[in-house]
Amino acid sequence: MAAQPTTRPTPTLARSRQLEMYRRACKTMPGGTDSNFRAWGEDTIYVDRGKGGRVWDIDGNEYIDLRMGYGPVILGHGDDRVDDYVNERMRRGVSFSLTSEDEVEALELVKELNPWVGKARMTVSGTEATMHAMRVARAYTGRTKIVKFEGQYHGVHDYALISVAPNNVADLGDEDNPVGLAWGRGIPEEIASTIIPARYNNIDRLRALFERQGRDIAAVIVEPVLGNAAGILPQPGFHKAMRALTEEFGILLIFDEVKTGFRFARGGAAEFFGITPDIATYAKAMGNGYPAAAFGGREEVMSVLPDKVSHGGTYAGNRIAAAAARKTLQILRDTDALETIHATGLRVQAGLKEKIDAKGLPFHFTGHPAMFSVMFTDTVATEYRDWANTDHELYDAVAVGMHARGAMPEPDSREPWFMCEAHAQGDIVDKVVTIFGESLDRALELRAQRRELPHQDDATWGKSPSSH
Numbered sequence: 001m002a003a004q005p006t007t008r009p010t011p012t013l014a015r016s017r018q019l020e021m022y023r024r025a026c027k028t029m030p031g032g033t034d035s036n037f038r039a040w041g042e043d044t045i046y047v048d049r050g051k052g053g054r055v056w057d058i059d060g061n062e063y064i065d066l067r068m069g070y071g072p073v074i075l076g077h078g079d080d081r082v083d084d085y086v087n088e089r090m091r092r093g094v095s096f097s098l099t100s101e102d103e104v105e106a107l108e109l110v111k112e113l114n115p116w117v118g119k120a121r122m123t124v125s126g127t128e129a130t131m132h133a134m135r136v137a138r139a140y141t142g143r144t145k146i147v148k149f150e151g152q153y154h155g156v157h158d159y160a161l162i163s164v165a166p167n168n169v170a171d172l173g174d175e176d177n178p179v180g181l182a183w184g185r186g187i188p189e190e191i192a193s194t195i196i197p198a199r200y201n202n203i204d205r206l207r208a209l210f211e212r213q214g215r216d217i218a219a220v221i222v223e224p225v226l227g228n229a230a231g232i233l234p235q236p237g238f239h240k241a242m243r244a245l246t247e248e249f250g251i252l253l254i255f256d257e258v259k260t261g262f263r264f265a266r267g268g269a270a271e272f273f274g275i276t277p278d279i280a281t282y283a284k285a286m287g288n289g290y291p292a293a294a295f296g297g298r299e300e301v302m303s304v305l306p307d308k309v310s311h312g313g314t315y316a317g318n319r320i321a322a323a324a325a326r327k328t329l330q331i332l333r334d335t336d337a338l339e340t341i342h343a344t345g346l347r348v349q350a351g352l353k354e355k356i357d358a359k360g361l362p363f364h365f366t367g368h369p370a371m372f373s374v375m376f377t378d379t380v381a382t383e384y385r386d387w388a389n390t391d392h393e394l395y396d397a398v399a400v401g402m403h404a405r406g407a408m409p410e411p412d413s414r415e416p417w418f419m420c421e422a423h424a425q426g427d428i429v430d431k432v433v434t435i436f437g438e439s440l441d442r443a444l445e446l447r448a449q450r451r452e453l454p455h456q457d458d459a460t461w462g463k464s465p466s467s468h
């Protein structure tokens, strides 16, 4: 008699229309997509629609969405409150290169929720927000260099793409002397050399760096948690010590709140960790998926605008983005959406913990219940280099298995799961936990049989780095 299988085999997703679309798209778009991060080879997903916490691809496969567009969709897809308001406003015209009340109100809300912000301006993307924040910091201090931490992602401009997330952490150089690793070609050496890579959670090394080069350093830019490296958390006291150190050396502190803003708390990670930076960048949750973004800072720092620093953009503060930000921020301010999201994240985590504990695997949650990752490891990761020592192959296999069973986290262990308000509805939490459990069972079974674990074809992530 055949032994009872311990797990059901991984279901197969319908893929015929997506494969056809992939082949068609590849004739026009490099990798068949508009972003390297979405280029998953023949597994590239072509979306049809989303509603609430769910998303459907063009083959009709339904998933509980745990990517939420890499974080922006904080309320849920197609949120009627936001969409109705945006629809009403867009009929008045979307692009004038003139300023609307929606923009003023949206940025007043940014200030209200982040009371330390004196002035702010809208941009269209997080990339632009960090680019302008760096320029403002350079203009204000009259210094050139910017410190960024290994494993942190601040968008796709040249100053941001240094020491981001190589697959091989050895590419980051010696632990005592990290190299500036440009992500891909085309970034001039002269620009890359203005960015100094540093190791997160290591205040002694930061002090030593400031003592050596502090007079040239305009700012430290930091994702308050490593939001693009599994949400690795600051050690107790790290942010406070970094704040004190930057003040001591006259260096500005830029909180890149593109992922954490309006998510960790209404006042973002600055409120959550009790830190007052000098400048912050916002995007993602600010507009529930519409392309709203901003940078803001202390009154004195922002006073370099408009006379001394260039900032503009045809679409900066466009009607759609401004209306979406106005409505989304009002909802986050006036309702208990964030409390619901946090509670839902905790429920999911409790369910996952049960499943993992049942297998006796060492693991940690990183990040925040609204944006968290599972790291299979028995030591707590404190910086990007530690990610390499986690069992990320197991994680990736579980994530791929989840897609086939109807839930969609990013199939890369470095990207956190994002919770939205709509995930609290119906049986979503229970389903996610069940799907995770089945996928974990299957991945462990494959490993026990010494078979190759499934993983996503990551066409570009971490490939072709060149160091400076």
Ligand SMILES: Cc1ncc(COP(=O)(O)O)c(C=O)c1O
Pocket (backbone or CB within 6 Å): 070, 124, 125, 126, 127, 128, 130, 153, 154, 155, 156, 223, 227, 228, 256, 257, 258, 259, 283, 284, 293
């Ligand atoms: C922390 C952080 N900063 C900046 C960016 C860039 O934002 P955008 O993709 O809107 O350009 C991202 C995007 O994921 C991010 O996570």
